Amino acid sequence: MIDTHAHLTEKVLYEDLDNIIKKAKEFGVNDIISVGMTNTHNIRAIKIAEKYENVYATVGIHPNEATREKLDLNLLREQANHKKVIAIGEIGIDLYRNKETLEIQKKYFIKQIKLAMELDLPIIVHSRNSAEVIYDILKDYKGVKGVMHCYSEHPELVSKFIDLGFYISVGGIVTFKSAEVVRDIAKMIPIDRLLIETDAPYLAPMPYRGKRNEPAYVKYTMLKLAEVKNINEKELVNIMRENTYRLFSKMKRKS
Numbered sequence: 136m137i138d139t140h141a142h143l144t145e146k147v148l149y150e151d152l153d154n155i156i157k158k159a160k161e162f163g164v165n166d167i168i169s170v171g172m173t174n175t176h177n178i179r180a181i182k183i184a185e186k187y188e189n190v191y192a193t194v195g196i197h198p199n200e201a202t203r204e205k206l207d208l209n210l211l212r213e214q215a216n217h218k219k220v221i222a223i224g225e226i227g228i229d230l231y232r233n234k235e236t237l238e239i240q241k242k243y244f245i246k247q248i249k250l251a252m253e254l255d256l257p258i259i260v261h262s263r264n265s266a267e268v269i270y271d272i273l274k275d276y277k278g279v280k281g282v283m284h285c286y287s288e289h290p291e292l293v294s295k296f297i298d299l300g301f302y303i304s305v306g307g308i309v310t311f312k313s314a315e316v317v318r319d320i321a322k323m324i325p326i327d328r329l330l331i332e333t334d335a336p337y338l339a340p341m342p343y344r345g346k347r348n349e350p351a352y353v354k355y356t357m358l359k360l361a362e363v364k365n366i367n368e369k370e371l372v373n374i375m376r377e378n379t380y381r382l383f384s385k386m387k388r389k390s
């Protein structure tokens with residue numbers, strides 16, 4: 136399995152990395168993508184990727200940081216050229232937490248989309264109460280590739296993001312009893328566009344809901360997904376691995 140979205144740079148994980156990465160391997164998680172979000176976290180993500188062979192990094196400025204963090208495109212470009220930096224992210228729009236900063240969020244998002252296109256890297260998109268706004272932006276940048284991470288908004292937009300060439304990533308919420316919408320979304324995602332993630336340390340799947348999440352637990356999300364998609368677990372793991380390598384083409388294939 137590959138955890139395509141974890142925040143190993145967050146203190147609760149960062150302080151315990153040796154154990155977390157060992158446990159992930161024991162659970163069958165071979166690769167982890169450590170997603171950046173601020174200038175400090177981006178640097179830290181690269182350091183982690185340099186230290187651990189099976190960890191990759193991404194760099195970008197998260198929409199909720201848009202008013203606090205400087206967007207230095209030259210720095211991001213330089214970091215993105217690192218051999219273990221495989222995507223620009225996470226970037227996007229968040230109208231749940233930061234409605235009043237939409238204009239600056241848009242500016243940051245678009246500049247980072249353009250950078251990703253220039254570097255031919257995929258983007259990792261954060262969307263909260265903002266899927267329509269994001270779709271309207273993305274459709275103007277045909278050719279950019281990427282993933283809608285932990286997608287849990289309008290099911291009717293799923294096919295539109297798919298038509299743009301995007302992948303959709305499912306996280307631990309799919310295991311929650313009340314998350315019928317996310318299971319419906321998971322059913323709608325074509326199997327060759329499906330990715331899986333933890334978003335650790337947040338959103339731990341059942342039976343760890345409410346606890347610290349970590350890459351190992353992507354396994355519980357995978358088991359639930361296999362049930363929802365009515366597909367053999369091994370086959371699902373293989374397909375999602377292929378999907379991950381197809382989208383994040385800078386990753387080194389393990390098998």
Ligand SMILES: [Zn+2]
Pocket residue numbers: 140142170225334
């Ligand atoms: Zn995230």
